[in-house]
Amino acid sequence: MKLLESWVGRGVLQVFLGLMTLELEVQGDTDWDKSLRLYKEVAGLSMTGCGLFYVLGGVTCIGCLKRSRQRRHLDRMKAERDLAALRKQEEDLKARLASYTKT
Incomplete structure (x- = not known):
């Protein structure tokens, strides 16, 4: 209900x-x-x-506090995903840069 x-x-x-x-x-x-x-x-x-x-x-507003906590948690999860994507992109760019310096 x-x-x-x-x-x-x-x-x-x-x-x-x-x-x-x-x-x-x-x-x-x-x-x-x-x-x-x-x-x-x-x-x-x-x-x-x-x-x-x-x-x-x-x-x-105890309900507001709960929603605020959930929103912060979701924002943190999104930031962690974005950080992981940026690190992966950095590794890819370093690998591409390394391939250019070998030639």
């Missing part, structure tokens, strides 16, 4: 799921029901907090 590839999309989805978890109704007063309400609240708040972290991270 394209939505889950971005930090903001992932965060919005987690916030939605966290809020939906908090909206669940648990009936009863047994110990099981009380612990279930506690776990529901902890899970909902944790998921909402993580979602907010993702949204804030996406808004503050």
Whole structure:
């Protein structure tokens, strides 16, 4: 899913799921029901907090930093390929020059 590839999309989805978890109704007063309400609240708040972290991270350009790092890596790879091509060309030119000096 394209939505889950971005930090903001992932965060919005987690916030939605966290809020939906908090909206669940648990009936009863047994110990099981009380612990279930506690776990529901902890899970909902944790998921909402993580979602907010993702949204804030996406808004503050963590995605931009990732793209910048990828762009630098691609630029470095291109520079290495260009350097290798220039070295090969230099060797070819030296070989041609050497053939001229022998005659």
